[in-house]
Amino acid sequence: MSGTVLNEVRKGFYLDSVALMRLSRRIAGMPGIVEAALMMGTPSNKRILQDAGLLSDTGAAANGNDLVIGIKAHSDEAARAALAEAISQLEMPRRSAAEQTTWRPRTIRAAVKAMPDANVALISVPGDFAAAEARKALRRGLHVMIFSDNVAVEQERALKEEARSLGRLVMGPDCGTAIINGVPLAFANRVPRGDIGIVGASGTGIQEVTSLIAAAGGGISHAIGVGGRDLSQAVGGITTLMAIDALDSDPATRRIVLISKPPHPDVARTVLARVARSTKPFTVCFIGAKDADLPPNAHFAATLKAAAEDALGGRAIGADASLSVPAYARRAGIVVGLYSGGTLCAEAQLVLARHGRKVASNAPVPGSHPLSGAGDGIDRIVDLGADEFTRGRPHPMIDPSVRDDMLRETLKDRRVGAVLIDVVIGFGAHPDPAGHLASIVADASRDGPPIIGSVTGTEDDPQVRSRQIATLERAGVIVAPSNAQAAELALAACRP
Amino acid sequence: MEQNSIRDLLDAEIKVVNVGLEGFAAELSAAGVPVIHVEWSPPAGGDPELADLLSKLGA
């Protein structure tokens, strides 16, 4: 193959062989270059250059201490350009690597080695792998919070049995909220410290109760999430019982609130028997149950608001709020609820039902109808965080835009008497859910149904509850002190 | 940390190993909670059964 061969020798110029090879590749890639190499002028290297057709007499005369630049090109110009580039690279001062990235552990084992006094693992990997990660964390001495769902129930059971034998907590799977020693984990709120302890199988249930307590000037010791399925028959309430033990012997905790949808009767019996053995007062909130067979030290609460009130020693929440829906805004129609929090959706259904309404939902509580097939004239309370809405989409608490289209449609619907919404703030939530909602409302026509809602969160949350309320009110949303009261207001709005 | 009973946890400064969604680690860090984030990817080439086996073998 013919072509121009150009050599240059730099006497006494040493560069590491790797650096030379990298530079060679770069020069070889230039336009019009057939091949190129930079090598020290040792006999074996000169042989390599010769075999590659890169050696001229100039290069052949070099010795082992000299750097040989060998270039073969289609034209003189290309060869000279490449040589100039090679020389300028050689003469450039050495740059230190800017693309250095720091080492991050790839396993729990390596992470614990780097942070030996870690005490909690927060796991949010796909459900297929969550139990294995949790086991690794447990065996490395950590307590575990599993945010992931879609974990097989057998895995949950085996994991919790192992945790129990180790004396450590497994909060989850499907645990969205915990507050341990003042630290909000996953979706949780900054709540003042106080003497109320919470054990919750529901994330937003914990969020609403702790927020109401905070708004009333109270505080919590800890909120221990147990996972949505802990009180099922298959799991038997293992974490719930351990959490009750822990709060029972915690000197800072003076009363304990249990929040869950109604457990399996066998599990309820076991848990309530444990409650009976405590000397502390309990508030038992089985959302959707009519009542429960409670020991003397426990009060029943049917809603989250009632649970917060009981925990505060019977203080009424939001009684001083003089809220009403202005007459011009009232119209006959159904209540449509668009919820991001599942337990808030449940509570709304209960409040409406208690006032004699017919209610339908995609996550119906006992007494509610399923959403599909529900006719006209029936309130529709939708849980937008349910599986059918979150497949391939973020959860509405992270991304409020999931609710936007439905809200716009609902505001145009003449059959709707009032729209019920929740606004959940805190750790993990959108930075400004109220602002986002306000922008949707601003575009809507003024003669739509009133929007009534509540803000679940505290003053200490990054979004600041009072600021969120102000934003909503400026947008014309009626803000109630609690989700339960929002539902009552929505009800009132539909009775002109 | 072999001790770390539940009692210990409720008294201790919370220090988190975050495995999964990086946003949780970012929030904790912004709030001044000590946290280390694990650059997690499915173990065992994405085989859940082998991943489970590994956790039982003490990985």
Add this chain to the structure above:
Amino acid sequence: MQLIEDANREALRRILEGDPVLIDVVPAGQAIPGLGERVLLHSGPPIEWNRMCGPMRGAIAGAIVFEGWAADLDEATALAARGDIAFHPNHHFDAVGPMTGMTTRSMPVLVVENRRFGNRAYSTINEGLGKVMRFGGNDASVLKRLAWLRDVFGPALGEAIRSVGGIALKSLIARGLAMGDEMHQRNVACTSLFLREIAPVLARTSRDPQRLAEVLSFLGSNDQFFLNIAMAMGKAIMDPVRGIAGSSIVTAMCRNGTDFGIRVSGTGDTWFVAPVEMPQGLYFPGFSAADANPDMGDSAIVETIGLGGFAMAASPAVAGFVGAGSASSAALYTKAMGEITIGENPEWTIPALDFAGVPTGIDVRLVVDSGIMPVINTGIAHKEPGIGQVGAGVVRAPRACFEQAVRALAEKLRVVA
């Protein structure tokens, strides 16, 4: 799992207590029982002729002619293809060899003894650069050099080493690490230190100035001479770690150009095998990835003891071989290897990492769990026999080997998912 943790602790103890000494150079047939007529050892896990790569077949033909089992290369090839030669892995006979790893009875082998446990390991002598048998070379020049190693170099080196009672290797390695060697792709410091130590002894024990000059020149012209010593040392250190019940520590990693094989302490001599991967690296002028042979050689024993790719932080320039990798990313490789090993070697430290010890004791559980495969620094051979080295780079051990090992270990320990 407690059984595994205890077994692994024992494995690490044995690795760190190893005391390797280069004690002799002797003909392979003299050192290795069973290495007789028509027995040929190769690198990597067991493999049959019809699956061997080009360089391996070329080397085998050359070795057969070298031993006089055939008159020329064609006859040698026919002999091999017919099944008249018994092929075995080096590892089955206490040996290791780089690249094609040919070991036959009259080739001189370095003898390394692990004084702590009394076991020995062997490796042939590194032929140098260019057209050599380890890259599949088999022409007259290759055989001539092998004959010279057999008749002149081997005996001279053996006599010198015997006369001083052996050369302790651990401290030599430690000094090499501090001088930029990682003992796989880069051995120039250790080779130089060895030459410094042995040259006066060779001079003392030599009776022929011409031969002495040849021997010293040979040692002085091959930067990679020490590689084979390091390899024999690696095997001598790892062999006592074999067969600890319940241990998940890797005792050998090797390749034959077709398959990659590992052995694990708790599963004894079982090979876990998967196809080798292609090295990623930089090529000499005139060559590219299209010319590359798949990964080959027993030299991954060096990584098995925490050196080579595992000690990349000691050798920043070598990191540049990984495509776009920069010198400062070398430390990240060593840190990553720290996630798949159970300890560090306090006697082999890396100045650039604040004298952290090299990551030691590859744990198959951690490999599969983290998805971090052991990284091996390697030369890249031309896929046609006899052409030689065409580049250098890194290659990863295949995941499948470690997954098989985890399952086998679990079955042995009766642990189910």
